[in-house]
Amino acid sequence: MNTRLLRADRPADLADAAALLRNGGLVAIPTETVYGLAANALDPAAVARIFEAKGRPQDNPLIVHVAAMEDIPPLVQQVDPRFPALAAAFWPGPLTVIMKKSDRIPAVVSAGLETVAIRMPSHPTARAIIAAAGVPLAAPSANASGKPSPTCAAHVLADLDGKIDAVVEGGVSEVGVESTVITLATEPPTLLRPGGVTPEALRTLLPDLAISPAVFSALMAGERAQSPGMKYKHYAPAAAVTLVKGSFEQYKAFVLAQKTPVCAVCFRGEGAQFPLSIEYGSPDDGAAQAHDVFDALRRIDALGCKRAFVRCPDPEGVGLAVYNRLLRAAAFRVIDLRLCIPVLGLTGQTGAGKSTVAALLEARGCAVIDCDQLARTAVTLPEVQQALCAAFGDDLLTDGVLNRRLLARRAFATPEQTAALNAITHPAITRLAVEAIHAAEAAGAPAAVIDAALLFESDLTALCSRTVAVVAPEAQRLARICARDGISEADARLRMAAQPPADAYQAQADLVLENTGDLSALEAAVAAIPLP
Ligand code: TXA
Ligand code: MG
Numbered sequence: 001m002n003t004r005l006l007r008a009d010r011p012a013d014l015a016d017a018a019a020l021l022r023n024g025g026l027v028a029i030p031t032e033t034v035y036g037l038a039a040n041a042l043d044p045a046a047v048a049r050i051f052e053a054k055g056r057p058q059d060n061p062l063i064v065h066v067a068a069m070e071d072i073p074p075l076v077q078q079v080d081p082r083f084p085a086l087a088a089a090f091w092p093g094p095l096t097v098i099m100k101k102s103d104r105i106p107a108v109v110s111a112g113l114e115t116v117a118i119r120m121p122s123h124p125t126a127r128a129i130i131a132a133a134g135v136p137l138a139a140p141s142a143n144a145s146g147k148p149s150p151t152c153a154a155h156v157l158a159d160l161d162g163k164i165d166a167v168v169e170g171g172v173s174e175v176g177v178e179s180t181v182i183t184l185a186t187e188p189p190t191l192l193r194p195g196g197v198t199p200e201a202l203r204t205l206l207p208d209l210a211i212s213p214a215v216f217s218a219l220m221a222g223e224r225a226q227s228p229g230m231k232y233k234h235y236a237p238a239a240a241v242t243l244v245k246g247s248f249e250q251y252k253a254f255v256l257a258q259k260t261p262v263c264a265v266c267f268r269g270e271g272a273q274f275p276l277s278i279e280y281g282s283p284d285d286g287a288a289q290a291h292d293v294f295d296a297l298r299r300i301d302a303l304g305c306k307r308a309f310v311r312c313p314d315p316e317g318v319g320l321a322v323y324n325r326l327l328r329a330a331a332f333r334v335i336d337l338r339l340c341i342p343v344l345g346l347t348g349q350t351g352a353g354k355s356t357v358a359a360l361l362e363a364r365g366c367a368v369i370d371c372d373q374l375a376r377t378a379v380t381l382p383e384v385q386q387a388l389c390a391a392f393g394d395d396l397l398t399d400g401v402l403n404r405r406l407l408a409r410r411a412f413a414t415p416e417q418t419a420a421l422n423a424i425t426h427p428a429i430t431r432l433a434v435e436a437i438h439a440a441e442a443a444g445a446p447a448a449v450i451d452a453a454l455l456f457e458s459d460l461t462a463l464c465s466r467t468v469a470v471v472a473p474e475a476q477r478l479a480r481i482c483a484r485d486g487i488s489e490a491d492a493r494l495r496m497a498a499q500p501p502a503d504a505y506q507a508q509a510d511l512v513l514e515n516t517g518d519l520s521a522l523e524a525a526v527a528a529i530p531l532p
Contacts, residue, residue: 030170036139094196246337286319348470367440
């Protein structure tokens with residue numbers, strides 16, 4: 001399909017957009033929040049094409065956009081008595097209101113729910129197109145599902161060129177994050193997604209407004225999303241994103257200590273301090289952060305970095321919406337430098353004595369975090385299981401129990417499959433590691449130790465203030481593996497050959513411990529590792 005580029009400043013183009021929409025087409029339109037991918041909300045076939053073009057999960061309902069107040073009553077069972085005051089205060093604008101739906105709303109729009117989300121955008125182009133189309137428009141953000149929302153026509157084309165009928169070029173979206181979503185169908189009314197209209201502003205009219213816990217945290221085991229769009233990972237670039245709390249000085253020291261190239265996503269005026277950086281907003285201006293945040297997330301991949309560290313916004317006012325989006329872009333990986341104890345990354349060749357070093361550090365009071373254990377915990381998390389089933393087949397799961405052998409068979413079949421597995425499990429493992437570090441700190445440990453055989457292949461190094469590798473001569477490792485695992489010398493050699501050579505550890509670790517077999521020498525070396 002050839003995606004037409006239409007222009008908001010040409011009346012004929014707006015008429016074309018409206019005609020395409022009336023005829024069942026998909027048109028991306030500018031709004032003051034983000035660009036929306038619109039279709040006639042009353043035409044189920046047209047709406048189904050939205051899900052297809054975006055690759056959107058079928059259980060995620062769409063917002064219906066209207067241009068006039070008289071469009072509302074036919075769409076709902078009953079206009080909520082609190083609604084007119086909300087509309088008078090915040091419409092047109094970045095507020096979406098959920099009420100019980102009427103039969104006119106097709107099931108595909110509400111994803112089978114009893115409710116419908118409605119918004120009247122303030123962008124003049126959006127309003128002109130809705131009015132000219134003469135029908136309400138269902139419109140999610142015009143990005144490929146999972147990617148950052150688009151705030152300009154170029155973002156839309158990057159994701160959806162060739163998959164939709166047209167995009168209307170109408171400049172950069174002013175607000176920059178999607179609308180605030182509230183539901184009046186619960187008691188008390190609940191904010192499901194923060195956006196341009198703040199909770200403080202809403203509480204002037206809805207004093208009992210609750211805030212859904214999903215705004216701040218991942219869903220718990222077995223929990224059903226009130227707003228299906230607020231799931232675990234969303235708005236994410238290909239690079240692994242981590243949110244970093246703390247002062248600029250702490251952030252700078254932490255980012256510059258990283259060994260591989262990383263992208264510093266920081267506030268205006270801070271970027272020059274880093275080799276690779278993207279700036280967004282400024283620390284005390286949530287509106288400016290919102291305006292820039294999705295473009296910043298999209299630019300990370302263009303820099304070619306595998307990891308990005310984002311300065312954490314204050315979750316106040318519009319900053320709450322920015323924080324909420326970044327949390328999901330980061331799959332809930334947050335490092336709080338204001339609280340954190342030092343973290344040692346511990347790795348080493350198999351048979352070199354990594355476990356001995358871990359035990360010696362534990363004896364010094366350190367909390368040792370075993371990554372094999374974290375990996376086993378990660379695959380019990382509902383959001384991870386959900387993603388694994390989507391990638392490798394629903395038959396992996398029987399009564400909530402994951403068939404790990406079947407998963408291994410499928411995931412290790414090809415390098416691509418293995419990469420897909422890692423993309424799902426690694427962020428969860430990092431998140432669990434962050435939780436374990438905070439728990440260690442709360443328990444009074446002077447330092448945490450992340451014990452990981454594949455430390456340098458994971459993104460756990462991002463959490464480490466120092467890395468330690470244990471290496472040993474080949475003959476010794478061979479003898480230890482045979483004795484420890486009761487396997488033949490040939491098998492032990494095979495296992496050793498699959499590991500990185502000693503110089504790979506020398507190149508990457510801050511400290512290399514040579515374990516020559518002299519335990520007292522090893523003890524002395526571990527005792528010399530500085531802990532605060
Ligand atoms: O600013 C915006 O709201 C943009 C522009 C284009 O208007 N639209 C937008 O749509 O962000 P979308 O589909 O990307 O996000 C809609 C959110 C999702 O989190 C969805 O789960 C939630 O609203 N939602 C829609 N209908 C709902 C309903 N009936 N009950 C609960 N959540 C609903
Ligand atoms: Mg969206």
